Amino acid sequence: MTSPSTCPVRARLFVVASVFGLTVSAGLPAGAPQAAVRNAEDLLIVDCLLPGQLRKLGRQATYLTARRPVRTTQADCEIRGGEYVAYDRANYQTALKVWLEGAMAGDPEAQNNVGEIYAKGLGTEPDYGMAFQWFRKAADQGYGRAKINLGYLYEQGLGVQKDPAMALNLYREASGIQDALMYASVVQVELRARDERISGLEQQVREGEAESARLREQVQQLQRELAQRRAALQQAQRELVDTRNRLAEARQAQDDDLTRLLENQLLAQEEQLNAQRTQLAALERRAGGAGGGLYSSPMLEILDPVFVAARGRNTAVYPGGPGTRKVVGRVTAPHLVSRIEVNGRQVELTPNGGFSAEIEVPAGGTQVSVVAVDSAGDRAELQFNLLPQASGPAAVAAPAATGELPRGVKLGRYHAVVIGNNAYRDAAFPTLQSAANDASAVADLLRRRYGYQVELVLNGSRLEILTALDAMRKKLGPEDNLLVYYAGHGEIDGEGRGYWVPSDGAANASNTWISNAAVSDILDTMPARHVLVVADSCYSGTLSRTSVPTFDPAEADRGKWDAWVKAVAKGRSRTVLSSGGVMPVPDAGSGRHSYFARAFLNVLQDNNRLMPGQRLFQEVSTALALAAIDSPLPQVPEYAPIRYAGHESGDFLFLPAGRTAATGP
Template identity: 30%
Template sequence: MLLVGIATAGSAPQSWGRLADASSDPLKAMATVDCLLPGQVRRSGRINYIGPALPVKTTAELCEKRGGEYVAYDRASLQSTLRVWQEKADGGDAEAQLFVGQAWERGFDRAPDLAKAAQWYAKAAKNGSREAKLALAAMMETGNGVPADPQGALRLYREAMGLREELVRASDAEARVSQARFEAEAQQAEAEARIARLQSEMAALAAARAQDTRARERKEAELAQAQAAREQAGVRLDALPPSPTRSFSRRAAGTAGAAPSLSVDGTRFGRYYALVIGVQDYDTIAPLKTPLADAEAVAGVLERRYGFRTTLLRNPDYHTLAGELVKVLANREDDDNVLVYFAGHGELDGREGFWLPRDASHDRASGLPNSLLVSAMSQFGGRTLLVIADSCFGAALAAPREISGPLEYFPQDSASFLANKGRYVISAGGETPVVDDGGQGHSVFSAELLRVLERNDRVLTQRGLAEALRPAVESNSTRLGHKQVPQVAPMRDGRGYEGGKFYLVPVGDESSRASLGMRGEGAGTLGG
């Protein structure tokens, strides 16, 4: 039986610590449950008695070891969750109020009640819960459960992040410049791609000695337009101040067997780990064309240019996929960062999304449910976590979109955005199917992801990465007759989302990595 409970945020999680290992049952180690621990044995005078049961969020594995009780995934309901947390919530406990709000927002065995969720988030926010403030701000921004109030949402977001007004003004100004720079660079990249395509088509016409003068003239006019667009983008970029992180000194210091610790001008970003998964050849369902090439290339660029210690999974089965997720998420330090990339089949069944491992069928039970993925990731004890899902319905992992935040690192941001935890999802095309190929041996999304990661020379946030990907993915997929738009959002139900940002820190190519002491343990390669 698959065991899992509600996976929700909390200020004091009972995480894996050092308990997860290769011998653990990966499903029980992944499953975060609402656990009722036995009451403490107390003594009053000469009388011994048992105190009330203690509700905690922990894994099914740890709940069992500590003698607790929990509800299995296939029997979990709104009432079973409220039974655990309602009494503490009524007593004014902010964390319990947050959990109750998340239970109403999710619904479990019934339709979500967003109005009740917002009420409990407001109570938890009033009692100091940062996660509740961020959740309520997202609802205010989108108008879900409460009247839409974008300005109020932004104020609440800034309050939750502890952003001072002078920092907000400086960050807003920098963000406007960054946005303009991103738009100009996207225009330039689009023009360059269009020029290359037109030049190839004109060369083909010349090789065929085509006599269609009008066709050649049309291509020449299109080429002139593309070249003019590239020049206009270049003029816009020259008029903008340079990215603040392009001139910073970067450092990567590490030891054998450990990921290097990255820093920029003395600001530490921590260590980076990646689990890169490509599932292309399925046992019983239709194979895909590009996930293996996508995953291999992504693993390579993350290790070579960004200092990640990577593990690459080629066509893993269910057990291998679950076990390796536990390994990469468990036993992380406070300043560790983890990226999980998945390319393969995805499915959506009602509100539940699934990643399909190699041995999956179209039966719901054979896929890895998003609720279990989020449950596992809620036990992550590091600083930031980023999931990049190049699969159909990838956004089923995500909450409403991110309200605000920088596109790249600014020195004045470090106190707020590096000090807090972040949990994010970048999906290739929202809750829709995505294109498997179309990117010269890669998917449309992963081809652009690789291009951006290879050429990038600034310290990007998760939002900056998504913004850099969006224009080309949208235009290239539209040309193939299936428009897809990458999205970025906090992870739904994710424990530990405090508004911190995931920073991608380029530290150089293969030769510079050697000089910076980044020759640790190489990427692992596992088969399902």
């Protein structure tokens, strides 16, 4: 494995799981002996092939059933006499051995698992062609998770010709929602004006080939620069550790002059190291890593007011009457955008990609035009009508209907494991200032305002963190909800895999960290209906945002809202709200909290209604765009399903304690 490079200076993770009636049994039967946990690896999820059961037919005949595949912990597989390959040594041949027999026999779950094995490319490059074939077999039998996976292949053009319409149809089928269903929670406009000016297929091909050659050269140049930056970063880390060791020796020898000299030197080295981390992450982003690259165009989106640009409805309705209204938006890859104009007036574009403008809205509404111009002079324009609530019949129903919990929908009990790591044993990981503060504040808010039963873990080791997750995996019942919050360092390796760093994690040793893939596997085996991961860090492996259904406010009435909430509450979902790709994030910046944590806390504190995860994403994004203007590092939140964590449909629903179902018709 290539040498890892630091992902965020600071990472946070928050997971919410909600169970509405689905029981997934991956562990031991009730009352069975529990496996002894010897180390953290015993708690990682493996593909396990259990031995067959000895059964008796009448008084005369006995027979042995076929071996049974399950996904469970390594310790559980051992005590049940199963065959497995440990997580870190897994490859597609051994994983296929567990599931292929069931897939060949027509089991849709096994067929989907085989497809995911090929799509993951365990120990080899992904084979999307084979993944497509197995996903199709499972989807044809109505298996929702396979429909989502198949839709992603169609949307991205992996192993099959790209077909966005087919992808949306598969997402819609998986959700089980037919009316008032949208698949874009915000408006996004890609800067493609140059493509529209190309006339003729031959000219398009020629220019495309020239562009590809230019981009390949840029990528090669960036890769060379990345290698140099990584080497410099590793050298700086070694020098930092050496300085810390010398400083400890000087303090022990009570050499005050040398101690002051080394303290100043240490401070300078830490500042230099953080600067190198930021530059390296920026280069990785430009070179095509998660979160955007040379092949990605900037995207323009409106965060507030919220509206859905689909089916020809480019209209936003906001509560309140005529007057001044602030429009808030953002662009991805702001370094590629030269200016933003709102109604013909240029507005300030922050380093985070955020912008805002004051708009005078009369009683009859007004049209808003937002124009983004990239560095090449290409333009993208987004137009929509902005209406006060008092204007138009469509505006009246939306606020009254949305936000209520329909009668008959039970959200169950809530539990939480909140983890905050400030102190690290390895000197290569500097002590954090706000991680424990953020974790403590989140724990208090969840306990006080949302009625969670909270377990707070500070400076947790790898074993302690995995033990806490595994305990909840065993404890959860079909009516429970789970929330897991992680605050601490995060890393990403040379292949783009993200990790949490526990308090006992060692530098340049990913086997001592907790990978995002391992977390996704744990979430997949949890007996939960809805899981939401909120990560102020890199979290790779997400699907596109279009595969999460959301409610169209233009069609909001009580009946449609109630039907939508009931369908979303029943659908199994695994989604992630991240603070923005692989860029480093500041440890502090908004008082005692990070920008992202402060925005997240404020949104949940102010919430007085039933709030879907999509809406949480919108409000956090808006708060960050306005509050993190002075942040030295850009943060562009993202919201999408997690790949290979069991996502099928639906969305997570927040509800403050004490709120009950609607009493209306």
